[in-house]
């Protein structure tokens with residue numbers, strides 16, 4: 078693994094390796110001295126083109142626990158917003174000898190572009206790009222789910238998959254990078270993924286995804302999911318004709334007190350409720366649901382640091398057990414064979 | 426191809442006769458051609474006898490002779506964005522690509538919406554002399570979609586504009602579109618529509634479908650193109666006007682155009698080389714060299730477009746050559762400019778996608794790249810048969826050549842070729858523009874009006 082750009086191109090082997098290393102990192106977090114010397118002398122740059130204090134702090138804590146030097150580069154409001162290009166910024170970071178760049182960007186594909194462009198040699202970690210992916214969020218979700226699944230099974234978490242688990246993702250899938258990353262990663266790990274949301278907020282083309290789609294949340298809950306992941310509803314969707322009103326959205330798609338009670342009625346004692354945060358309480362999730370013992374919200378935050386430590390460690394420690402199929406060509410477009418995806422391919 | 430200039434060829438090139446030996450005419454039987462005074466003087470075995478002693482002999486064995494290609498859709502960027510392309514660099518690229526005429530789209534700065542601007546572009550084309558440059562006039566003032574531009578003044582100007590387009594932007598107001606279609610009937614003009622329903626494509630980044638769902642890029646749905654085409658063919662029928670649909674990109678658009686033609690509606694349609702070969706799978710790289718408007722579609726669309734070009738539902742290939750400075754592509758996808766270069770790869774891509782697949786023969790190639798576009802643009806001296814007495818706008822192509830696309834060596838200023846690194850068939854060995862070789866041995870020769878040449882009054886009538 079040279080970069081962590083998406084979960085779609087993450088093999089099961091590398092995904093499990095990340096989660097297993099994250100378990101070891103979590104164990105370090107339980108010790109009195111939480112710091113490891115693994116990345117001493119290495120530089121990790123947090124390049125954030127979008128405000129996200131939560132994610133930045135999580136990456137910062139992860140890098141510091143591995144003894145890396147951390148540079149926070151809030152591109153918003155800096156020279157970048159005055160027209161400096163991604164290329165110029167990348168070259169600046171290259172000149173600063175960054176070993177890893179953790180990038181959050183409002184444009185889908187910006188981390189992939191950075192990784193493939195040749196502007197920079199550093200490992201690139203996607204910390205959320207537009208409406209594309211947020212791989213470390215999915216990894217921490219999978220980590221959380223795996224611990225839950227292993228505990229129910231009475232087995233150790235490390236090494237197990239999510240085989241047999243049913244995960245329901247609810248809400249604005251169209252604009253959600255969290256949903257995309259989870260769909261790929263959870264299915265790679267063996268889980269069955271169900272999606273529920275208004276048809277306006279499910280992408281055209283979702284039919285090709287390895288999931289079952291429900292337009293009705295209660296129909297989806299009737300499938301007896303082991304976990305329900307509620308997606309955040311962004312404010313800017315509320316006036317763009319995706320749904321008539323937040324009240325109607327909340328009634329049809331919100332995880333409210335009635336649905337919380339329904340889990341009990343259905344005897345789904347072990348079903349957990351997840352949310353990537355920050356939550357709109359009373360909109361996509363009720364306070365009672367968010368604060369119930371079923372909620373994994375705080376565990377997700379905690380696990381985020383362990384997972385990000387694992388990602389930085391595996392990318393920077395020069396680990397040689399690479400899975401070749403994970404390695405992307407430096408620049409796909411420069412490889413004529415990539416054009417084999419055209420209808421006639423290379424046939425004359 | 427070898428050019429033999431032993432027989433005392435000190436004359437200026439334009440004053441020289443050219444004797445082409447053994448070229449396969451439109452891919453058929455080989456014949457000799459004699460080019461003299463801007464015309465094809467003789468075709469056949471008597472050509473050699475008719476040639477004067479000073480004639481330059483070109484051995485064209487194995488080469489196919491075709492009418493010079495005519496592009497209805499070129500962005501030359503001048504005036505206003507000379508950093509991206511100029512009339513000079515764009516027309517050099519055109520000559521190398523096998524074109525003898527190109528239509529310069531109106532979205533320059535200032536917009537080509539007055540007689541003054543179209544005459545400026547026209548004069549720049551004359552001064553360059555590599556190909557015939559025909560300005561396209563804007564349909565609306567400033568491409569603003571509010572008021573009709575001075576269509577009649579542009580038609581009557583020295584540039585004799587016949588093709589009008591707001592390309593880059595759709596004339597989406599149905600009343601304005603209706604009036605434009607009606608108005609240009611007065612001077613046999615045509616409205617070339619960039620079919621894109623604006624509300625359905627706000628913020629659109631790529632084809633809406635399975636790939637956009639995965640990539641999280643805002644979709645450009647096929648229906649945004651198809652709904653405008655459906656409306657426009659009905660408008661054209663209602664007012665009895667001529668409509669040209671630019672860069673058709675979807676299978677659904679093909680069905681609508683097929684239906685319209687069956688009803689006798691006077692519509693013509695265009696497809697770009699890139700839409701005949703590339704699909705939205707390439708966007709998975711997030712490399713903006715694949716960002717274009719309309720976007721790359723699916724392989725089902727590509728196959729429908731090829732079939733439509735073969736059966737005549739789509740009339741012409743238009744390059745939509747759209748050069749951009751590299752900084753407009755060296756950025757994240759959403760920030761990047763839309764468009765691809767195409768003049769220097771068009772012949773090879775069409776050969777690859779249409780000829781080598783057996784969908785078109787060379788005569789069919791000539792139809793879609795020369796005869797039909799010349800007819801739509803009302804260029805009476807272009808796209809003509811390769812016969813005695815016809816204007817000598819023709820090219821010699823080596824169909825057996827193979828080459829690897831390297832944008833850094835192109836004549837266009839744009840480096841944004843989506844075919845970079847691809848091996849393609851076919852090479853333009855010579856281009857004759859009004860009897861003058863602008864390309865010889867596959868390289869630029871001289872423009873038609875070399876400053877030293879005393880050609881005053883010699884230029885064919887259409888350029889005076």
Ligand SMILES: [Zn+2]
Nearest residue numbers: 592593619671
């Ligand atoms: Zn256009």
